[in-house]
Amino acid sequence: MNTKKIVILDDHRVVIEGVKTALNERAEFEVVGEEVNGASAVEMIRRLKPDIVITDVSMPGMNGMDFTVEAKRIDPGIHVVVFSMYSDREYIIDFLRAGVSSYVLKEEPLGELIFAVAAAARGGLYLGDKVSRMLRDHLSGSDEVCGEGDGLKLLSSREREIFILLAEGLSVKRISDKLNISPKTVESHKYNIMEKLETGSVVELTRLAIRKNLIRA
Structure with missing residues (x-):
């Protein structure tokens, strides 16, 4: 074998x-x-x-x-x-x-x-x-193709990763420790994520993630 x-x-x-x-x-x-x-x-x-x-x-x-x-x-x-x-x-x-x-x-x-x-x-x-x-x-086209959350397609793989961690409630410090990157880098990604998704707070990120079934409520 x-x-x-x-x-x-x-x-x-x-x-x-x-x-x-x-x-x-x-x-x-x-x-x-x-x-x-x-x-x-x-x-x-x-x-x-x-x-x-x-x-x-x-x-x-x-x-x-x-x-x-x-x-x-x-x-x-x-x-x-x-x-x-x-x-x-x-x-x-x-x-x-x-x-x-x-x-x-x-x-x-x-x-x-x-x-x-x-x-x-x-x-x-x-x-x-x-x-x-x-x-x-x-x-088949039964899934949504456009509308709310289309900005997700603009996120890089690292940005999507951090987006989900933020939506799950992790702090910048915890994310930096988990991913072995600096808090400053996490903050930079966070800013870019919120800009691309047109959100103004982590609460809005969390709501979007729940609506898109990326995390559980």
């Missing part, structure tokens, strides 16, 4: 342990590394040369999008599986454009992630049920 080497990247150790336990039950998978920092994970994949990487979106050091781009630059054949709480349609589309093999939401059963990893191992594409429905609605 051709065992696939896997690296797990998430800023929550409990998530890493849960995923590792599930994968270790499958003889065809071998977890060879785990990391909580995106920048450190880049060096890990250079060293370990895994077949598959499971990554979150929001992490210190380097976010999931930047990590995916860098991982694909280092090894175009690597399979990236995104396992995240973020259901923002623009996030998902951007990751698919970056060449990920799968996108699964953490709210879905862990079995969905295992299916996604198995599909990636075969060179296939797998999307979790909720992600698939969301994209089908978008492509």
